[in-house]
Amino acid sequence: MSDGSSTDALVGILRREVAGLPAGARLPSSRDLIARHGVGPVTVSRAIAQLAAEGLVVTRPGSGTFVAVRRSRPGSQAPDTSWQAVALAGRPQAPGGDFGAEPGGTDDTSATAPAGTISLAGGYLHENLQPVRALGAALARAARRPDAWRRAPAVGLAPLRAILARQAGPGVRPEDVLVTGGGQGALSMLFRAIAAPDSPVLVESPTYPGALAAARAAGLRPVPVPIDEDGLRPDLLADAFAMTGARLLYCQPTFHNPTGTVLPPDRRRQIVDVARAAGAFLIEDDFARHLGHGRPVPPPLVADDRDGTVVHLTSLTKPASPSLRIGALVARGPVMGRLRGMRLVDDFFVARPLQEAAVELLSTPAWDRHLRTLGTALGERCAVLSGALAQDLPDWVPVRIPAGGLHLWLRLPEPLADGAVADAARVAGVAVNAGRRYFPAEPPAAHLRLGFAAAADQADLVEAVRRLAAAVVR
Structure with missing residues (x-):
C-alpha cells in the first residue's frame, strides 16, 4: 500500500472516531496509532495534519492532539458560531455594530422591508430623483x-x-x-x-x-x-x-x-x-x-x-x-x-x-440642471408631506418646515413613544426613524424623523401619512 493510500485510509478511520468524541477529548498518541494501525510515523503525521487542516482536531506541542470545538451542530443546516463568543472575549463591541437595530433605526429599508412598504426613513434620494442618465453617461465617458x-x-x-x-x-x-x-x-x-x-x-x-x-x-x-x-x-x-x-x-x-x-x-x-x-x-x-x-x-x-x-x-x-x-x-x-x-x-x-x-x-451642464430640478422636487415633496401631516395628524407638528435637506423633524405629542410609533408604522407598511437615536444622551422628548426623498412619489407620501394615522388611532 502506498504512503498516500495509507494516509487516506488512516484519515478516514480517525475522522469517524473523532465524530464520536466530545470536543476537547484527547486522541491516542502517535506511538499508539502506529502500533494500532500498523502504519509508519510519517503516515500518522500526515493524517493528523489533514484532520487539523479540516478543523477537526487541534494539536498542542508537548500535550497531544485533541478534538476541536465543532463549528456546526451535527444534522443542523445552520452553522454554530457560538465559539466566537469566546474568541471575541475581551474585545469591546463595535459601537456601530447595532447601528439601526432599534425600531425605526435604519436608513436603508430596501433590503429588509416587506413589499409595499413606503420609506420615510431613507437618507438618500429615490432612484427617480437621481440623475441616472447623466451618471450613466459620465461613467461611460470615464471608462473610455x-x-x-x-x-x-x-x-x-x-x-x-x-x-x-x-x-x-x-x-x-x-x-x-x-x-x-x-x-x-x-x-x-x-x-x-x-x-x-x-x-x-x-x-x-x-x-x-x-x-x-x-x-x-x-x-x-x-x-x-x-x-x-x-x-x-x-x-x-x-x-x-x-x-x-x-x-x-x-x-x-x-x-x-x-x-x-x-x-x-x-x-x-x-x-x-x-x-x-x-x-x-x-x-x-x-x-x-x-x-x-x-x-x-x-x-x-x-x-x-x-x-x-x-x-x-x-x-x-x-x-x-x-x-x-x-x-x-x-x-x-x-x-x-x-x-x-x-x-x-x-x-x-x-x-x-x-x-x-x-x-x-x-x-457638464447636466449637473446644474439636475440640482435645479432636484431642489424644486424636494421643496414640493416637503410641502406635500407637511400638508398631509396637517390634515391627518394635526398634533404631529414639525419643529420647522426646512428650506433644504431631506427630512422633517417632529416632536410627538404625549403620551406617544417614538419606538412604539415606529413599530406600529412598520406593521402598517411605513418605515420611519425613531428620534431617540439622534440624541447622544437621554432624549428630552419623543421625536420622529420623516424623510420625503426616499418614497417613489408625492402620492406615496400622502398614503404613508394616511397609514400612520390609521396605525396610531388603532
Whole structure:
C-alpha cells in the first residue's frame, strides 16, 4: 500500500472516531496509532495534519492532539458560531455594530422591508430623483479614457480636487482637498485622526447618528450641546469647551440632520470664533449643500477660515446617488498631513473610474440642471408631506418646515413613544426613524424623523401619512 493510500485510509478511520468524541477529548498518541494501525510515523503525521487542516482536531506541542470545538451542530443546516463568543472575549463591541437595530433605526429599508412598504426613513434620494442618465453617461465617458484604470493619486485626481475646491469657496485651494470614498468613511477617518481615544467630542443635540457611531468607534465620548431654532448656541458651546476641555466639535451648519436648521450668518462666525478660542478643530459636515429647496445656501464655514480651525466634509452621495461614493475633506496645516497618512493605511486611494466619472458629471451642464430640478422636487415633496401631516395628524407638528435637506423633524405629542410609533408604522407598511437615536444622551422628548426623498412619489407620501394615522388611532 502506498504512503498516500495509507494516509487516506488512516484519515478516514480517525475522522469517524473523532465524530464520536466530545470536543476537547484527547486522541491516542502517535506511538499508539502506529502500533494500532500498523502504519509508519510519517503516515500518522500526515493524517493528523489533514484532520487539523479540516478543523477537526487541534494539536498542542508537548500535550497531544485533541478534538476541536465543532463549528456546526451535527444534522443542523445552520452553522454554530457560538465559539466566537469566546474568541471575541475581551474585545469591546463595535459601537456601530447595532447601528439601526432599534425600531425605526435604519436608513436603508430596501433590503429588509416587506413589499409595499413606503420609506420615510431613507437618507438618500429615490432612484427617480437621481440623475441616472447623466451618471450613466459620465461613467461611460470615464471608462473610455486611456488612463481610466491606472492607479489614482492618494489625495485624488487633480481635476476633481480643483472642482471641489471651487465649490468650497474662493479661499480653498486644490491642495487643501483630499478626495474620499463618500462621507461616512471620511468622518470616521477624521475622528481617528484628530482626537485621542477617550477624548470628548462636542456634538449638537440632536445630531446625525452615523457621527455618534463613528465617534464611539474611534473611542471618543460624544458630549451634547443643545440647539435652538437657529441651531447651535454659541454661549452653551463655549461653556461645553470650558467644562470638558474638548478639542473637537462636530456640527452641521447647513440643513442640519435631523432638524433642518441653518445657522444664521452671525452665529456662523461666533461658532468658528468659539472653537478657535478653545484651540479646537471644528468638523463642518456639509452633506446637504446641494439639497436646498430653491433658495440661496450660505457659504461653508471653511470659506472664511484662514488658520485651519475648520475641517470641511462634503459628499456627492446625497445629491446624486448612494453608489457615487465620492466625498472630500478640506483641511489646512498638519492635520492634512495626518489625513493623507491615514488614507495610505486605510485604503490607498479612491477608485479612479469613480473619480473620473465624478469629474465628468460635475463638469457638464447636466449637473446644474439636475440640482435645479432636484431642489424644486424636494421643496414640493416637503410641502406635500407637511400638508398631509396637517390634515391627518394635526398634533404631529414639525419643529420647522426646512428650506433644504431631506427630512422633517417632529416632536410627538404625549403620551406617544417614538419606538412604539415606529413599530406600529412598520406593521402598517411605513418605515420611519425613531428620534431617540439622534440624541447622544437621554432624549428630552419623543421625536420622529420623516424623510420625503426616499418614497417613489408625492402620492406615496400622502398614503404613508394616511397609514400612520390609521396605525396610531388603532
